[in-house]
Amino acid sequence: MQDRIRVLGSELLSDDRYILRKTRFEYRRRDGRWQTLTRETYDRGNGAAILLIEPRQRTVVLVRQFRFPAYANGHSGELVEVPAGMIDEGSPEETIRREAEEEVGLRVGTPRKVFEAFMSPGAVTEKLFFFTAEYDASDRIAEGGGLEAEGEDIEVLEVPLDEAMAMITRGEIVDAKTIMLLQYARLRELGAAE
Template sequence: MDGTAGRVRIVDVEVLSDDWYVLKKTTFDYRRADGSWQRQSRETYDRGNGATLLLYDPRRRTVVLTRQFRLPAFVNGHHGMLIEAPAGLLEAASPKERIRAEVEEETGYRVHEVRKVFEAFMSPGSVTEKLHFFVAEYDALAKVGTGGGLADEGEDIEVLELPVDQALAMIERGEIVDGKTIMLLQYARLNLLHA
């Protein structure tokens, strides 16, 4: 916690909702750069940390993504069908364990060698989640199922295999608007799938 020791004093924490995940209102005192203290109040949404992974085939220059309905995007004026890299919440698993399981559930591909490339807070102004980003190579032999997610979790996922250049063009056209997916595709463009 570089730079915050002695600068934050929690005054009160109120749980506003604990239905799906936890929404809290925290009142705290924050010492500003000029030394004065300011009382602030913020709501935070705690859904736990997560992991995401981009499957890529360097020989064929393809990636595997998913398409599924996302209610928050829908209520914000989008049609709701987002194209994304597979992802999931860690729950009690390690990031590597969880992402391997999520990739198989969502895409039908079993991956063994996954490489962590970075971590990021995706919406740190209100959401506590830290996301672990991974990449892994795949080929036809890694396909062990149909994917599609878990119906009992409300998942209805379409699996997409796309040329990486097409996926990158879909970002430019506004067809891929999911932040984690854009980050992973840009990482692949810079580090994995050079032209």
């Protein structure tokens, strides 16, 4: 793509918690013509998410927490999600181990990376690294609940996988990363994913 993009200029619009830029660039279309475009990009860094699965009981660990952007878009703001967090330092694996301990109180030995995805590539630079890991009662090291200093007030949920899938159908789980990991688990269970 290097020969199809020419950046003409970039303007910093916000650098509060994350970075918002407005960039003007030329893009060479498939027919060879150049088109001048302007796009805003929101750079909040990359993140990692994990689905914790107890295979014998067929349960998963989810969290419920308030998300202001969802609230601002007409939702109650209380979202059911998989544990996740921003990669501030270290690897995606280190990040997801830390987040699992902080959010749900479970120590994760060896998370298994299953895929990567851009969640909203039209405006957000963030790429998420998706993991799964098995857990059992011996992995519990704390209650979880998140870090108050980060504004977290997390409720830990342990639900059967079938119930989590039904929560998607009923509109109780509307978080994309969570839906993706639950669908992955269901496909794997059916032998369609590796």
